[in-house]
Amino acid sequence: MSSKKAKKLSNQDYDEATRNQIEGMIKAEAKAIASRKGAVEAEECECKDGMFPSGPVRSDVTSRRQFLAATATGATALMVGSAAQAAAPPGAMDYPVQEDPTKVQGRLTNDDGGYGSRSQFETEVRWRFPTATKESSWTMTPLDAGEGIVTPSGLHFERHHGGIPNINPATHSLTVHGMVDGARKYSMEDLKRFPSVSRFHFIECSGNGLTEWREPTLKTVQGTHGLTSTTEWTGVPLSTILREVGVQDGAAWILAEGSDAAVMTRSVPIDKAWDDAMLVYAQNGEALRPEQGYPLRLLLPGFEGNTHIKWLRRLEISDKPFMTREETSKYTDLLSSGKARQFSFTMEAKSVITFPSGEMKLPRAGFYEISGLAWSGRGVIKRVEVSVDGGNSWQLAELQSPVMPVCHTRFRFPWHWDGKPAILQSRCQDETGYVQPTIKQLVDARGLGGGKYGSIYHLNGIQSWAVAADGGVSNVHKY
Amino acid sequence: MYTNTKSCKALIALLAGIAMSILPALGNAQGYSGPYKFGVPATSADIAALNIDVMPDGRGLPKGSGNYETGKTVYTAKCLACHGPDLGGIGATGGAALIGGRGSLTSGKPKKTVESYWPYASTVFDFVKRAMPFNAPGSLSDDEVYAVTAYILGEANIFDRKATLDATSLPKIKMPNADGFIADARPDVFNYE
Numbered sequence: 001m002s003s004k005k006a007k008k009l010s011n012q013d014y015d016e017a018t019r020n021q022i023e024g025m026i027k028a029e030a031k032a033i034a035s036r037k038g039a040v041e042a043e044e045c046e047c048k049d050g051m052f053p054s055g056p057v058r059s060d061v062t063s064r065r066q067f068l069a070a071t072a073t074g075a076t077a078l079m080v081g082s083a084a085q086a087a088a089p090p091g092a093m094d095y096p097v098q099e100d101p102t103k104v105q106g107r108l109t110n111d112d113g114g115y116g117s118r119s120q121f122e123t124e125v126r127w128r129f130p131t132a133t134k135e136s137s138w139t140m141t142p143l144d145a146g147e148g149i150v151t152p153s154g155l156h157f158e159r160h161h162g163g164i165p166n167i168n169p170a171t172h173s174l175t176v177h178g179m180v181d182g183a184r185k186y187s188m189e190d191l192k193r194f195p196s197v198s199r200f201h202f203i204e205c206s207g208n209g210l211t212e213w214r215e216p217t218l219k220t221v222q223g224t225h226g227l228t229s230t231t232e233w234t235g236v237p238l239s240t241i242l243r244e245v246g247v248q249d250g251a252a253w254i255l256a257e258g259s260d261a262a263v264m265t266r267s268v269p270i271d272k273a274w275d276d277a278m279l280v281y282a283q284n285g286e287a288l289r290p291e292q293g294y295p296l297r298l299l300l301p302g303f304e305g306n307t308h309i310k311w312l313r314r315l316e317i318s319d320k321p322f323m324t325r326e327e328t329s330k331y332t333d334l335l336s337s338g339k340a341r342q343f344s345f346t347m348e349a350k351s352v353i354t355f356p357s358g359e360m361k362l363p364r365a366g367f368y369e370i371s372g373l374a375w376s377g378r379g380v381i382k383r384v385e386v387s388v389d390g391g392n393s394w395q396l397a398e399l400q401s402p403v404m405p406v407c408h409t410r411f412r413f414p415w416h417w418d419g420k421p422a423i424l425q426s427r428c429q430d431e432t433g434y435v436q437p438t439i440k441q442l443v444d445a446r447g448l449g450g451g452k453y454g455s456i457y458h459l460n461g462i463q464s465w466a467v468a469a470d471g472g473v474s475n476v477h478k479y
Numbered sequence: 480m481y482t483n484t485k486s487c488k489a490l491i492a493l494l495a496g497i498a499m500s501i502l503p504a505l506g507n508a509q510g511y512s513g514p515y516k517f518g519v520p521a522t523s524a525d526i527a528a529l530n531i532d533v534m535p536d537g538r539g540l541p542k543g544s545g546n547y548e549t550g551k552t553v554y555t556a557k558c559l560a561c562h563g564p565d566l567g568g569i570g571a572t573g574g575a576a577l578i579g580g581r582g583s584l585t586s587g588k589p590k591k592t593v594e595s596y597w598p599y600a601s602t603v604f605d606f607v608k609r610a611m612p613f614n615a616p617g618s619l620s621d622d623e624v625y626a627v628t629a630y631i632l633g634e635a636n637i638f639d640r641k642a643t644l645d646a647t648s649l650p651k652i653k654m655p656n657a658d659g660f661i662a663d664a665r666p667d668v669f670n671y672e
Contacts, residue, residue: 020570132573133572161610162613175525175526176521183521184518184519184520185518185519185521185525191517193517194517243514244513244516257532262609262610262616263531263609263610263617314529314530316530316532320536322534323534323535323598324532324605324606325606325610328597328598329591329606334584334589338585339659339661340584340596340660341662341664343662343663344663348665348666433671433672435672436670437670441668442668445667445668
């Protein structure tokens with residue numbers, strides 16, 4: 001059993017690369033938290049919103065609101081455009097705020113150009129891990145501010161290795177070749193003519209939680225779990241394309257290749273392609289976002305995020321895996337034996353409480369609805385249990401429908417907080433019977449990657465949030 | 480035409496461990512009522528323009544060659560700024576250490592590099608050709624890729640500094656950690672109920 005608070009990393013516990021990575025993430029999160037705190041103080045709010053440390057710097061929020069209220073007469077149309085956008089949070093436009101919206105007309109219909117934006121009062125954003133380059137980097141989804149199960153397209157986590165290419169769909173094509181009867185080339189128009197399906201699936205980076213193996217390190221759920229997002233994806237079953245080209249006997253693997261500066265590649269077992277893989281072109285009802293692979297992405301439900309090749313340009317069918325850099329140098333799991341697991345595709349069952357979670361503050365004792373997300377790469381979430389006493393006792397949480405395979409599932413649990421220190425945990429079970437383990441069980445099974453530090457990828461252990469007597473919520477390890 | 484996945488399943492189970500077999504069939508079960516014959520045949524020119532991958536057995540290796548000496552010139556001009564004069568990496572550029580760390584994988588402070596961790600020489604050629612130099616990906620000639628690969632592997636004491644690296648010699652290289660990888664054994668924690 002251990003229950004410890006976050007602390008500074010000690011030098012001998014990590015190799016240099018991992019330590020730099022983790023220390024970078026600590027800094028990035030601290031920056032994000034500091035700017036959120038500025039916003040919360042300005043709001044001076046004890047409501048549920050005030051508990052959320054959400055959004056970027058808004059030190060200008062009070063003064064600008066007063067200013068806007070004062071100039072709110074008839075200036076609406078003038079505010080549209082780049083000037084309005086410059087002052088607003090990302091994804092929002094700054095519109096005048098009426099003192100009494102029942103006494104003046106609101107802004108003009110369709111004056112936004114026909115594509116809406118979020119309210120200027122909503123500020124949650126992804127934050128970026130400060131890698132050496134901005135081309136090879138990643139951003140985290142603000143799960144603490146998320147509702148329901150779907151991730152807004154603009155908040156879906158990202159991982160790029162060579163920047164975000166800007167691709168004209170009219171000139172993009174997918175070439176399918178190798179061990180096939182007839183190699184073919186498809187334009188985007190060709191692909192969209194095939195019968196399509198829409199499915200809700202999460203994508204999780206197998207590096208999600210890499211900072212948390214050894215000790216509680218990041219403070220917010222965005223930092224500890226923000227590399228997972230759920231989307232309604234639309235596209236063509238890959239099996240359709242395989243039938244079209246005629247796969248030859250002996251074929252066992254497919255190389256998927258992206259059209260970015262990394263020309264990203266992963267080998268995928270052909271079994272997965274026949275099963276449920278998709279070539280997706282749409283996300284939450286509209287075209288894929290460029291950061292998510294516009295115009296075409298390989299979707300492999302339940303497999304680690306790196307395999308869902310974005311900006312897909314080529315599929316090569318083969319008898320053997322290709323042993324690309326991303327499946328040898330990276331995305332392999334070094335065990336204490338010195339051997340590394342390879343092709344560890346499946347994202348195992350995992351859950352996390354998103355409310356309340358790290359850096360939030362409960363204003364007083366009383367009723368709170370604990371809420372969070374559970375997901376499994378092996379199918380449907382069957383059950384989520386919540387503990388409010390650090391794992392001594394567990395109670396069933398309610399699963400909110402729809403509960404879909406390989407998809408975020410929202411759970412809710414009513415809680416009367418008595419004002420005393422508490423440790424909140426959730427654990428889930430999927431349709432295979434697998435129950436989410438503790439972090440300690442995973443470390444016992446895998447070792448800390450050669451003795452002192454985690455194997456980095458595939459941490460799906462139970463997350464603990466400590467609620468202090470003053471209502472402050474923090475990341476702890478308790479098992 | 481291959482539509483039965485059974486024999487393939489056996490292969491995958493071998494390669495990727497038992498974890499695969501308990502994957503549920505979400506299934507693209509809905510009927511296939513093709514062939515639709517959309518798209519056009521990919522010509523050999525279409526394929527050649529994209530088909531840059533190289534496999535461990537040497538499949539995909541292009542014509543051309545290089546050696547340690549010519550590789551040193553390429554490295555100094557096009558790689559050194561980010562990966563360092565001693566191939567030790569330069570953190571501020573994101574350029575990783577390419578050599579060193581041999582024998583460190585069980586030390587508690589493993590150092591994963593081309594020399595200590597990468598199981599196949601083909602991956603060096605494949606990756607450098609597609610993605611390096613980071614600021615000008617895809618700009619090297621095949622001779623330059625062979626040469627700089629020979630230089631890295633020479634500095635790592637894996638490939639003879641006097642030998643020529645080409646489509647014949649590259650697949651014969653045995654990397655120090657060639658036997659370092661095993662199948663995924665998950666689930667590895669059993670709380671089943």
